[in-house]
Amino acid sequence: DVKVTQSSRYLVKRTGEKVFLECVQDMDHENMFWYRQDPGLGLRLIYFSYDVKMKEKGDIPEGYSVSREKKERFSLILESASTNQTSMYLCASSSGIYTEAFFGQGTRLTVV
Amino acid sequence: DAKTTQPPSMDCAEGRAANLPCNHSTISGNEYVYWYRQIHSQGPQYIIHGLKNNETNEMASLIITEDRKSSTLILPHATLRDTAVYYCIVRVRDNFNKFYFGSGTKLNVKP
Numbered sequence: 001d002v003k004v005t006q007s008s009r010y011l012v013k014r015t016g017e018k019v020f021l022e023c024v025q026d027m028d029h030e031n032m033f034w035y036r037q038d039p040g041l042g043l044r045l046i047y048f049s050y051d052v053k054m055k056e057k058g059d060i061p062e063g064y065s066v067s068r069e070k071k072e073r074f075s076l077i078l079e080s081a082s083t084n085q086t087s088m089y090l091c092a093s094s095s096g097i098y099t100e101a102f103f104g105q106g107t108r109l110t111v112v
Numbered sequence: 113d114a115k116t117t118q119p120p121s122m123d124c125a126e127g128r129a130a131n132l133p134c135n136h137s138t139i140s141g142n143e144y145v146y147w148y149r150q151i152h153s154q155g156p157q158y159i160i161h162g163l164k165n166n167e168t169n170e171m172a173s174l175i176i177t178e179d180r181k182s183s184t185l186i187l188p189h190a191t192l193r194d195t196a197v198y199y200c201i202v203r204v205r206d207n208f209n210k211f212y213f214g215s216g217t218k219l220n221v222k223p
Contacts, residue, residue: 103155
């Protein structure tokens with residue numbers, strides 16, 4: 001089975017902190033994604049990557065950056081956390097453009 | 113991507129088949145129907161997808177009407193662990209960054 005693992009289930013951070021969310025997949029997938037999920041808004045794509053060191057902005061990249069130094073790992077960085085970034089963050093991976101995505105268990109981030 | 117309409121909630125008795133409907137009347141020819149579910153506080157789990165033929169895997173069956181304007185996800189023998197929010201999504205298969213999950217259907221499996 002595909003396994004997508006996010007480093008933390010719950011995080012509490014202070015406003016202005018730099019926050020790192022880590023995601024690792026074990027199926028050699030080329031594509032990796034970061035979404036955030038908020039009530040009434042569904043899942044919104046923040047960034048995605050289709051290869052090592054390659055990244056593309058999604059629908060809501062402002063306030064975020066990403067890093068993909070190795071194929072299996074995709075990191076989401078909140079440069080200066082703000083309260084409006086309190087959300088559930090979901091990482092996903094897929095083996096190609098034309099396939100389904102597999103999701104991690106999610107990280108619930110609270111910024112206070 | 114086509115908009116989908118799902119009932120907000122459904123109940124099902126444990127051991128019975130759960131039939132979850134989805135309307136996607138504006139679906140276009142190259143849009144696939146995907147189903148995911150999300151158990152409380154976990155990430156979405158892929159279930160099944162299809163274009164126009166009915167599909168079956170170890171988890172569920174997907175029935176798509178001939179005009180493709182609606183579909184039904186069938187869990188043949190629902191268990192308590194199938195209690196979750198089920199999302200029906202239609203998307204162009206080459207638009208891999210666009211997964212809009214919407215509100216979904218909360219399936220309550222009862223003993």
